[in-house]
Amino acid sequence: MKKININTATPARPQSKVMIVYTGGTFGMAHDANGVLVPFDFSLILEHLPTLRNLSLDLTILSFDHPIDSSNIQPEHWQQIASLIYENHETQDGFVVLHGTDTMAFTASALSFMLQGLKKPVVFTGAQLPISETRSDARENLITALEIAAAKKNGKAIVPEVCIYFDDELLRGNRSKKVESMHFDAFKSENYPPLAKAGVKIDYNEALVYHSQTELKLLNKIDASIAVLKLFPGIQAEVVTSIFANPSLKAVVLETFGAGNAPTATWFIRLLKEAIERGIIVLNISQCPGGMVVQGKYETSKELQQIGVLSGGDMTTEAAVTKLMVLLGEFGNDGAKKMIAQSLAGELSE
Numbered sequence: 001m002k003k004i005n006i007n008t009a010t011p012a013r014p015q016s017k018v019m020i021v022y023t024g025g026t027f028g029m030a031h032d033a034n035g036v037l038v039p040f041d042f043s044l045i046l047e048h049l050p051t052l053r054n055l056s057l058d059l060t061i062l063s064f065d066h067p068i069d070s071s072n073i074q075p076e077h078w079q080q081i082a083s084l085i086y087e088n089h090e091t092q093d094g095f096v097v098l099h100g101t102d103t104m105a106f107t108a109s110a111l112s113f114m115l116q117g118l119k120k121p122v123v124f125t126g127a128q129l130p131i132s133e134t135r136s137d138a139r140e141n142l143i144t145a146l147e148i149a150a151a152k153k154n155g156k157a158i159v160p161e162v163c164i165y166f167d168d169e170l171l172r173g174n175r176s177k178k179v180e181s182m183h184f185d186a187f188k189s190e191n192y193p194p195l196a197k198a199g200v201k202i203d204y205n206e207a208l209v210y211h212s213q214t215e216l217k218l219l220n221k222i223d224a225s226i227a228v229l230k231l232f233p234g235i236q237a238e239v240v241t242s243i244f245a246n247p248s249l250k251a252v253v254l255e256t257f258g259a260g261n262a263p264t265a266t267w268f269i270r271l272l273k274e275a276i277e278r279g280i281i282v283l284n285i286s287q288c289p290g291g292m293v294v295q296g297k298y299e300t301s302k303e304l305q306q307i308g309v310l311s312g313g314d315m316t317t318e319a320a321v322t323k324l325m326v327l328l329g330e331f332g333n334d335g336a337k338k339m340i341a342q343s344l345a346g347e348l349s350e
């Protein structure tokens with residue numbers, strides 16, 4: 001990790017301390033001498049963004065040695081970012097994580113589970129257009145993310161949770177999904193309203209913010225022995241069989257139709273039932289971005305409930321995948337089974 005400190009208030013005293021973790025993605029790309037897009041040198045941030053001086057911040061910037069496209073983000077990176085936040089939680093007012101948009105919702109979800117008892121804002125942002133481009137969304141996204149990370153009321157952080165700021169909206173991280181790859185409105189949270197909207201001023205919806213009542217604790221063990229099985233009409237028994245035949249498999253996120261519905265074919269139910277009897281967790285998550293799984297509402301989900309498929313309620317696939325990995329890593333199969341349907345960081349309406 002490369003580390004630099006910038007006091008944007010110089011020579012005055014900064015009002016808040018914010019740590020930026022720069023992991024890569026489109027945000028930080030700039031043209032090199034040959035016109036090729038390469039990650040830019042973060043120590044030059046004030047040149048790209050002179051208005052940062054107006055924020056009066058003591059910035060600590062940590063950059064990955066080799067910034068990466070977020071399609072290459074792995075659980076090891078989640079562990080690295082979560083540890084950095086945990087270790088600096090006491091001394092910083094907030095954190096901004098600059099991350100590629102492609103897997104940002106996974107990393108934000110993972111961190112929301114790994115940093116139990118968080119008391120400071122962790123604001124993820126990125127950009128659809130590199131900071132070096134004239135019409136880039138990077139500048140506004142970063143400036144507002146920094147403002148949110150530093151925002152306090154009566155000495156306490158206004159949004160002490162892991163969130164995503166993008167295109168004028170602050171969303172809860174573990175409720176967010178990337179929904180758009182061309183326009184600036186890249187993220188949506190269908191099942192939970194925005195925590196804030198940035199216009200002439202930043203309007204916080206304080207009643208919606210998650211406030212943890214517990215001490216900060218780092219859950220840093222990850223077990224990625226899981227699979228996502230997305231259903232489609234015509235899915236073959238061989239495909240489902242091959243997924244459940246994996247001997248190291250511990251859990252499957254079953255992406256179902258509508259309110260949690262699946263084929264009633266005997267072979268399908270039998271394969272699920274055998275897997276559940278072997279101890280594999282099968283978690284029902286809807287393919288619909290909005291709404292929730294209600295097992296038993298239709299005939300096509302009644303049997304799922306009877307054989308022990310667990311309902312994921314209104315969780316996103318991103319939240320379900322990362323929550324399973326953290327719970328399996330920290331508490332094993334039995335613990336994960338008990339805790340998966342409980343809200344740990346506001347990811348689920350109970």
Ligand code: ASP
Binds near residue numbers: 024027
């Ligand atoms: N492929 C890039 C990434 O996720 C896209 C972006 O940053 O928006 O890293």
